[in-house]
Amino acid sequence: MAAETGTPTTLTLKSNDDELFSVAESAAILSVTIRNMVEDGCAGGVIPLDNVDGKTLASVITYMNGISAIPADEEKKKSYRDKFLSDKDFETLADMVLAANYLNMSCLMDAVSAKIAQVMEKKSVGWVRRKFGIENDYTPEEEAAVKEEHKWTFEGVETDDDN
Amino acid sequence: SDYRSAVEEEEEEKVLQRMATQTKFPEEITYEILYNLRVKSLSRFKCVSKRWRSIISSKEFIKRHLEKSNTDPDITRHRILLRLHHRCLQQNTVLLHSLRPLLYGPNATFDNLPQQTNLLTRVWGSCNGLTLMFVNNARLVLLNLSSRKLKIVPPFPEEGGEYAPRHDTDRFIYGLGYDESADDYKVVCIYTLSNSKPHRTQMYSSKTDSWKKIEDFDKGIVPVEDSGKFVNGKLHWLAKDENGGRDHEIVALDLVEGKYEIMARPENFSNSVPYQPILGDLGGYLSLIGHVFVSDTAGNMLDTSVWVMKEYGVRESWTKIWTLSDFHDPKNCTRGALPLCFRDNGDIAVAFGSSIVVYNGKNKLREIRGAIVNDIIESLVYVESLVSPFGDEELGH
Structure with a gap:
C-alpha cells in the first residue's frame, strides 16, 4: 500500500497506560505481532498493546527506528544493539524482554536475553x-x-x- | 484423610499460584535467558530452586545450550587447551583460554587449569564439550572441562584378560566421537597386540559403559600414531602403507555402523618422508598439514601447508589455505606448526613453537598473539557445554 502511493504509512500504537505513539509502518512491522495486525487490516485506527507500558514502548520504538535505519549489515546492526542495551539496568531489560516476547520481535528478544545473561554472569x-x-x-x-x-x-x- | 488431602492440595495450589504471580518471567523467557549463560554460572544457578535445577539438568536444555555454543558466529564459547613444555623446569603444564580474544581481542592472558588436571598426560580429542584424555599416564578419562565432571573409562576385555587403556601410543590409539542416532558418546581404541596384524578395534559406549569389538582396521595400511579426528559424524585417522610406498590415506570410521572407509584426500600434499603429515579438525572441517621439500639456490627448504576439506567428502574441495615457506628446521619446534582454528572468512590461527600466530585469509600475517614462554606440545579446541560424561545418569550424581 505504502509502496503504491509513495507515502510512508504511519501507525499509531497505544500502550497499556494509554500513551499514544506514532511510528513508521516499515519500522513497526519488525514486530510480527504488529505485522500480522497490519496484514489482517486491523491497523487502520489505533493499535492497542495491552502488555506494554508507555516507558517500555517508547524504548522499543527507539530501537525499531534505529535498527531499521541501518542497511543490511549484520555487524553494524549488532553494534547498534550492543550500544542500545549498554546502559539499561536489569528492571528495564526485564520489561524489554517481556515486550519483545509479546511483540514477537526475535532480534530484540535474542539481544535482550543475551544482555540479561551477561548481567547475571557473576551474580549470586x-x-x-x-x-x-x-x-x-x-x-x-x-x-x-x-x-x-x-x-x-x-x-x-x-x-x-x-x- | 480425604479431607486432609483436599486441604493439602488446596495449599499446594495456592503456593503454585503465588509462585506463578511472583515470578518475573514466563518459563519460555527464562529458557531464552539461560541458554546464553556460561557453564559455570548455570552450574551455580542449579542452587536457585528445584525447578531451575531440573531445567538446567534436562536433556533438552543441555542440547539447545550446546547448539548455541557450537553455532555461535562470534565463537564466544570456544576454548583452547594448550599443553606446554616448560624448558627450564622440565615440566609440562596445561593452559586453558577462550579462543576469541586469542584471535581478535587485545592482549591474550592465560588462566591456569585447577591443579589436579596438570596430571594430564595426553589429549585424545574433544566432542561437544567432552574431552578424552589420559591422566597420570594410567587412566583414560572423559572430562567435561567446563562443568568439571569426570568419568573413568574402564578397561576392555580381550583374549587372555582385560586390557586397561594403555598409554604406549605406538600400539594403542584413541578417538572420541558422538553417535547422534543413539545420543551416545563413543570412544574408539585401535590397537595391536605384540605388533601382530591386523589392528583391532574396540568401541566404548558411554551410555552403556561397555566396550564392544568392531571391524578390524585393515585396508592394507596401518594407522599413524595420532588421535582420531571427529568431523561430520565420523572419526578419522591418517594411515600409511606399511612399506612406506604410497601416500598417506585418510580412513573414516562410521560410529553408527562401526565400519571403516577410505576418505578422499588431496593429491601430493606431502612428500617429505621424515616429517609425518598431520590430520586435524579445524572447527568442523577436516584438515591436513603436509610438508613438501622444495629446492632453491639456498638449498633444500621445507614448505609446510595447511589443507582444508571445505565440503565434506568432496575431493575437489580440498583447499590449500596456508603455507609457510621458510620453514628450515622443524626439529626446533616440538611438533612444528599446529593449526588451532580456521574460520569461514579465511582467518587461521597457528601454534608455532612457542607462539600463536594469526593469519588472515590471504595468508598474510595478522598478528603474533600469546606470549607463551614454553613450547606447545598439544593443542585442542573445545566448546563449553553441560554435556555429562555420565550420559543419562547425570541426576544421580
Whole structure:
C-alpha cells in the first residue's frame, strides 16, 4: 500500500497506560505481532498493546527506528544493539524482554536475553532469586548439599548481602 | 484423610499460584535467558530452586545450550587447551583460554587449569564439550572441562584378560566421537597386540559403559600414531602403507555402523618422508598439514601447508589455505606448526613453537598473539557445554 502511493504509512500504537505513539509502518512491522495486525487490516485506527507500558514502548520504538535505519549489515546492526542495551539496568531489560516476547520481535528478544545473561554472569544465587521472583524451595539441608556439590562455581561471584 | 488431602492440595495450589504471580518471567523467557549463560554460572544457578535445577539438568536444555555454543558466529564459547613444555623446569603444564580474544581481542592472558588436571598426560580429542584424555599416564578419562565432571573409562576385555587403556601410543590409539542416532558418546581404541596384524578395534559406549569389538582396521595400511579426528559424524585417522610406498590415506570410521572407509584426500600434499603429515579438525572441517621439500639456490627448504576439506567428502574441495615457506628446521619446534582454528572468512590461527600466530585469509600475517614462554606440545579446541560424561545418569550424581 505504502509502496503504491509513495507515502510512508504511519501507525499509531497505544500502550497499556494509554500513551499514544506514532511510528513508521516499515519500522513497526519488525514486530510480527504488529505485522500480522497490519496484514489482517486491523491497523487502520489505533493499535492497542495491552502488555506494554508507555516507558517500555517508547524504548522499543527507539530501537525499531534505529535498527531499521541501518542497511543490511549484520555487524553494524549488532553494534547498534550492543550500544542500545549498554546502559539499561536489569528492571528495564526485564520489561524489554517481556515486550519483545509479546511483540514477537526475535532480534530484540535474542539481544535482550543475551544482555540479561551477561548481567547475571557473576551474580549470586540470592540476587537471581530476588530479581526473578523465585522462591527458594530447597530445605536448608538440600540447599547446603547442592551448594556443596557446586562449590567451585561460587568463586569470583560478586558479593551480595543474601548470598 | 480425604479431607486432609483436599486441604493439602488446596495449599499446594495456592503456593503454585503465588509462585506463578511472583515470578518475573514466563518459563519460555527464562529458557531464552539461560541458554546464553556460561557453564559455570548455570552450574551455580542449579542452587536457585528445584525447578531451575531440573531445567538446567534436562536433556533438552543441555542440547539447545550446546547448539548455541557450537553455532555461535562470534565463537564466544570456544576454548583452547594448550599443553606446554616448560624448558627450564622440565615440566609440562596445561593452559586453558577462550579462543576469541586469542584471535581478535587485545592482549591474550592465560588462566591456569585447577591443579589436579596438570596430571594430564595426553589429549585424545574433544566432542561437544567432552574431552578424552589420559591422566597420570594410567587412566583414560572423559572430562567435561567446563562443568568439571569426570568419568573413568574402564578397561576392555580381550583374549587372555582385560586390557586397561594403555598409554604406549605406538600400539594403542584413541578417538572420541558422538553417535547422534543413539545420543551416545563413543570412544574408539585401535590397537595391536605384540605388533601382530591386523589392528583391532574396540568401541566404548558411554551410555552403556561397555566396550564392544568392531571391524578390524585393515585396508592394507596401518594407522599413524595420532588421535582420531571427529568431523561430520565420523572419526578419522591418517594411515600409511606399511612399506612406506604410497601416500598417506585418510580412513573414516562410521560410529553408527562401526565400519571403516577410505576418505578422499588431496593429491601430493606431502612428500617429505621424515616429517609425518598431520590430520586435524579445524572447527568442523577436516584438515591436513603436509610438508613438501622444495629446492632453491639456498638449498633444500621445507614448505609446510595447511589443507582444508571445505565440503565434506568432496575431493575437489580440498583447499590449500596456508603455507609457510621458510620453514628450515622443524626439529626446533616440538611438533612444528599446529593449526588451532580456521574460520569461514579465511582467518587461521597457528601454534608455532612457542607462539600463536594469526593469519588472515590471504595468508598474510595478522598478528603474533600469546606470549607463551614454553613450547606447545598439544593443542585442542573445545566448546563449553553441560554435556555429562555420565550420559543419562547425570541426576544421580
